[in-house]
Amino acid sequence: MSEEGYKRKEDCPLTFALTIIGSKWRLPIIWALWKNKRIRYNELKRQVDGITNMVLSQSLKEMEKQGLIVRTQFMEIPLRVEYSLTEAGEALIPSLKSLAEWGKEMQIKVKAHV
Amino acid sequence: MSEEGYKRKEDCPLTFALTIIGSKWRLPIIWALWKNKRIRYNELKRQVDGITNMVLSQSLKEMEKQGLIVRTQFMEIPLRVEYSLTEAGEALIPSLKSLAEWGKEMQIKVKAHV
DNA sequence: TCCTTTACTCAGTTTTTACTGACTTAGTAA
């Protein structure tokens, strides 16, 4: 998409990026991860208000596979597991900020129309 | 989200931006609109391969309400209707390009891991 | 002893999103 037509939509880097950040809870998770630098599972769950264990744990697994985050397990009892953004994950932030600024402008315009 | 915590997720400009571009067909539509500058309904449908009338027409309506696109109807017979991005819609493009570049890097990394 | 914490997992159900395929009105071309 970014340059020319892709045969399959999955090949388009932009569509690909959206599959990574486009579902309901991805941004809140990424945001909490970024604010906290590193964070434990339950604390993350508290910060990402309203998320269920199922969605959170599955999201974390997928994001780990995708190379967005790292999971570090400490050999302690009780178990300690910390999550943090990878470099690739952090590289997303500027794009998100740019999108957020556009979103902010749009919100203002939408309000002005009411 | 972009600066501080929002009480409601809908208030976050980034979440808001994603509701605009995050569903399955939004990017392909925006992309076609941007490439063509102005385009008629059926031509748009041909270019956005695989989209159904229902999804396309509903998407266009919502995007018009959101101020992303304009619908211009010509008083001709047969009916001619053209769609194009608004300024606000075009302002999205740089953010999308930035996201697309990030996506491209990620795709390369993912492939390297296989 | 009972309750809480840690980091999850799971079956079942609801909600959301998208797809199927037919239909519309008016005009042109074969």
Added chain:
DNA sequence: TTACTAAGTCAGTAAAAACTGAGTAAAGGA
């Protein structure tokens, strides 16, 4: 007369995503 183009609409259904609520093991505290 039949068929096709324009720009859609619509009821019904399937598929995808998210939610509900409970359960797990091992340890610490009241």
